[in-house]
Each structure stands twice: as C-alpha cells, then as structure tokens.
Amino acid sequence: MAGTFASPARGFLRADFVYALPGARPELLFVEVDNGTESPEVLADKVARYAAFFKRPADSRRPAHASTGPALWHTVWPHAAPEDRRRLAYPPVAVVFTQDTGP
Numbered sequence: 001m002a003g004t005f006a007s008p009a010r011g012f013l014r015a016d017f018v019y020a021l022p023g024a025r026p027e028l029l030f031v032e033v034d035n036g037t038e039s040p041e042v043l044a045d046k047v048a049r050y051a052a053f054f055k056r057p058a059d060s061r062r063p064a065h066a067s068t069g070p071a072l073w074h075t076v077w078p079h080a081a082p083e084d085r086r087r088l089a090y091p092p093v094a095v096v097f098t099q100d101t102g103p
Helices: 040-055 072-076
Strands: 017-020 028-034 093-097
Touching: 028 040, 040 072, 040 093
Parallel strands: 028 093
Antiparallel strands: 017 028
C-alpha cells in the first residue's frame, strides 16, 4: 500500500466503484466487480489489501498499527470517519459477481 491517490504505486488498491453518500447508511461503500475471471485466491488477496488500505495512516511516517491520527481514507472521505477515531470502523466492501461463478 504505497504511493498516494494522485500517484499510486504498483499494486495500489483501486475499487471498481466507490459510493460516498453523506447521511446515508452506509455512508461509504467500496464495490469490487468480479466477472468470473478471478480465482478465490485473487479475491482473498483483494480483501487483505483492503484491510491494509483501511489501516494505512494519513501520515506515512506513522506506523500502520498506531492508534492516533486519521487513516488515509478518512482524509478523502471524512464524512464516513467514525466520531471516535480510536474505534476501528471500516467501510464495507461489496464483491459483486456478474456471472455464474459456480459453487
């Protein structure tokens, strides 16, 4: 999870859609669309990358596990940040399957 939104590094997470609806529930929703071409391992890797993205601090000098200061995603979508920044609250990620993916 390196780089910035303006200058992403290789492998930087990019959702297919991001819905930001202040006042709605949820206020922020990340959507990943799978056309039946990604393996379960690739989807699991995306979930792990989302977890790392949500933990990424806005201040890159601060370790990801630090509990003070905003996360990077809070700086882009501040309306969806929890009131109590000490509480771990991440936006939901929806995975949408567009074809028959089998069992």
